[in-house]
Amino acid sequence: MKRFPLVFLGLAVALAGHAYPLPLGEGGAPRSASPTGRSLNGGPQDEGPRPFTLSAKAVSEIDALLQEAVRQGTVPGVVAIVTNKDRVLYHGAFGLMDTGKRKPMQKDSIFRIASMTKPVTSVAIMMLEEQGKLGLDDPVSKYLPAFQNREVISSFNPADATYKTKKAANEVLIRHLLTNTSGLAYAFSNDTVKRLQQKTQVEAEDLPLLYEPGTRWTYSGSTRVLGLVIEKITGGGLEKFFEQRIFRPLELEDTAYSVPAAKAGRTVTIQQREKGKLMELPNPERLEGPARGDGGLFSTASDYAKFLQMFLNDGQWRGATLVHKESIEAMTRNQIGNVIVDTQQTTNPLRSLNFPFGAGQDKFGFGFQITASNKDNPNLRSPGSYTWAGINNTHFWVDPKRQIAAVILMQILPFYDDGCMKVYRDFEAAIGRNLR
Numbered sequence: 001m002k003r004f005p006l007v008f009l010g011l012a013v014a015l016a017g018h019a020y021p022l023p024l025g026e027g028g029a030p031r032s033a034s035p036t037g038r039s040l041n042g043g044p045q046d047e048g049p050r051p052f053t054l055s056a057k058a059v060s061e062i063d064a065l066l067q068e069a070v071r072q073g074t075v076p077g078v079v080a081i082v083t084n085k086d087r088v089l090y091h092g093a094f095g096l097m098d099t100g101k102r103k104p105m106q107k108d109s110i111f112r113i114a115s116m117t118k119p120v121t122s123v124a125i126m127m128l129e130e131q132g133k134l135g136l137d138d139p140v141s142k143y144l145p146a147f148q149n150r151e152v153i154s155s156f157n158p159a160d161a162t163y164k165t166k167k168a169a170n171e172v173l174i175r176h177l178l179t180n181t182s183g184l185a186y187a188f189s190n191d192t193v194k195r196l197q198q199k200t201q202v203e204a205e206d207l208p209l210l211y212e213p214g215t216r217w218t219y220s221g222s223t224r225v226l227g228l229v230i231e232k233i234t235g236g237g238l239e240k241f242f243e244q245r246i247f248r249p250l251e252l253e254d255t256a257y258s259v260p261a262a263k264a265g266r267t268v269t270i271q272q273r274e275k276g277k278l279m280e281l282p283n284p285e286r287l288e289g290p291a292r293g294d295g296g297l298f299s300t301a302s303d304y305a306k307f308l309q310m311f312l313n314d315g316q317w318r319g320a321t322l323v324h325k326e327s328i329e330a331m332t333r334n335q336i337g338n339v340i341v342d343t344q345q346t347t348n349p350l351r352s353l354n355f356p357f358g359a360g361q362d363k364f365g366f367g368f369q370i371t372a373s374n375k376d377n378p379n380l381r382s383p384g385s386y387t388w389a390g391i392n393n394t395h396f397w398v399d400p401k402r403q404i405a406a407v408i409l410m411q412i413l414p415f416y417d418d419g420c421m422k423v424y425r426d427f428e429a430a431i432g433r434n435l436r
Contacts, residue, residue, distance in 0.1 A: 051084040052402050058434035063092055065426050070095035074419040076271055076278060077105035080408045081301040082431055085312035088305065089404070090431075097268040099280050108302065110254055110267045111409045114295045114390030116304065118223040120246060121238075121293040122178055122367030124230050126327040127245055133233050136178070136366075139171035143229045147172055152183060152209040153192070161195040165208045174229070176213045177222040178366040179335050183209025184220035188351045189344035217336060217364060219344050219355075227293020239291045250306050250317050255299040259287035267298070268411045270392055273419070274350060278412070295390070301407050308398050308405035332386045332400065334363035334370055341369055352391065352415035371397075379432030380425070393420040397428070402435055 062080065069075050077095030081088060097105040128134050134143070141148035150172060151165035168183070176182040184205055187194040196207050205221050227238045234241050239257050247255050259267050267287050271278045289296030310317045311332070314325040343359040346352045356362075361372040368386035381387070387397035393410040408427050410420050 051086055052404050052435050053084065054082065054089045054431070055434040055436050058430070059090060059092075061434060062090055062427065062430050063094075065430055066092060066094045066423070069419075069423045069426075073278070075410050075412060075423055076280075077109075077268065078408065078410050078423065079105060079107060079109055079111075079301045080406070080427055081305045082404060082406045083305045083309055083312075084404050085309060088302075091301065097266075098283075099269070099271075100282060103265075105268070106266065108254065108266060108300050109409075110259055110263060110298050110300055111394055111411060112268075112270070112289065112390070112392055113297050113299045113304065113394045113409075114392055115223075116299070116388060116390040116394055116396065117293070117295045117297040119367045119388060120242060120297065120307070121223045121226050121230070122331060123246060123323060124238075124241060125174065125178065125226055126323050126331060126366065128230065128233055130324060130327060134174060134229070136173070136175045138174050140174060140177065140225065140229065141171060143232045144225065146206070147225075150183075150209055152212055156192055158191075158195065161199045163196070163208070168209055168212060170213055172209070172213045174226070175335065175366070177226050177229075179364050180217055180220055180222055181214050181336055181339060181364075182220060182222045182225075183211050183213050183216075183218075184222050184225075185210055185218040186220055188348045189219050189346060189355070191345065191347050194347045214336075215339065217339050217341050221294050223367070224292050224294035227291075230293065237291060238293060246307075246322065249320055249322055250303075250310060252299070252303040252306060255297060255303045257289050257291045257296050257298070259298050268409075271412045272350065273412060273414065273417055301409055304396060304407050305405065308396060308407070311398055312400070312403055312405060331366040332368055332370070332384075332398075333365055335366055336364050339364075346414075348414075350414055352413075353417065355416040356389075357421075377429065377432075379429045381428065381432075389415070391415045393417060393424075395424050404431070404435070406431060 066078055066080060076099050077097050079093045082090040091107055093105045093107045095105050097103050097109045129136060150168050152168040154164045154166045156163040172182050185193045187197050187204055192210060193204050197204060205225055230241055231238055264287055267283055269283050270281045272281060310322055311328055315321055315323040315328045341359050341362040341364055344355055346354055356369060358371060363370040365386060368388055371381050371383055371385040373383055374380045381397050381399045382401035384401060385397050385399040389395040393412050396407040398405040408424055412420050
């Protein structure tokens, strides 16, 4: 592991920091952030409300705050992008993507997006639902027999991790997996699961349920199970389905579960913050993530922005329909009733701090956390916005009221690192101050 050298960051900022708006998917000369331009299908824009854009000073303000984060050593490098439904409004890259090799960050640098895979999996589930190949209220056991007759923990002794179970009153449904109300949890954010895994050496998804399905919210590998459901229904691998049904139609050129050798040099290294110091974890020779529903994808800011633009356009991209408007609306509204998103307490501070923002009031849809309020700071995303993130501090949100989406990518552990979250919030507030 290598400590990243601050002395080189100023040079990297100067080399990689230029940002300008251009229509998503197009190259060429810089263009202004005017609301006029080309629609996704290449023709004149549809009549309707003028989409939000950023003010003239927005680029310089966002540039300055991201440059300062690099200069201060808060992050070694960062890429950020803002888009409305028609075009990119901001795209900037700053700092270093590989501190040991002193390589400047680029706008097309490739990141491990980890749990930002989950919304992709959720879209795939909605595609199958639209085709009549599954139902949201189907029991998971219809596709994965291991989920039949699941037990739920009735008592747990933290002193020795002994426990008692009873038969769950209700089956785990597809909708419970989509909303993280299945009774499953990750070990890094749930002490009971951590203790049970240490005791039994059983995968988290195979342990007894923590609670009756649908009655609580816990962050979990539920979307990993959805990936298995997709594979069972389609009879093929998850990567093949994603490539054919999502990546190729959206023209995502750099999103996959592995990085080919020709692109390996564009892949950002991970940094671990420990005792206030950042230590670099050099990239392995082979860059390959597990092909799972809950994580493993590599991607770029531009690619993920296209994915989010599809949501802003009610499931359409360049005239093609990936999912119908009704599915987008279902995914992005409260699907957990009176249940709320709870704070997830870390069991491993090197991997994650407590999360997420909005706990105690926010809701959850099919794959997304739904914002309940921004009354403390109106410059932040509007109520009804939807979001999620990846464990290496890759983050995004979509604000349907303002019709914008934003992605900010870093590669630092732990998740919800204080420095990363300040950069994230400052970036978001700068956008809110400059929307026109």
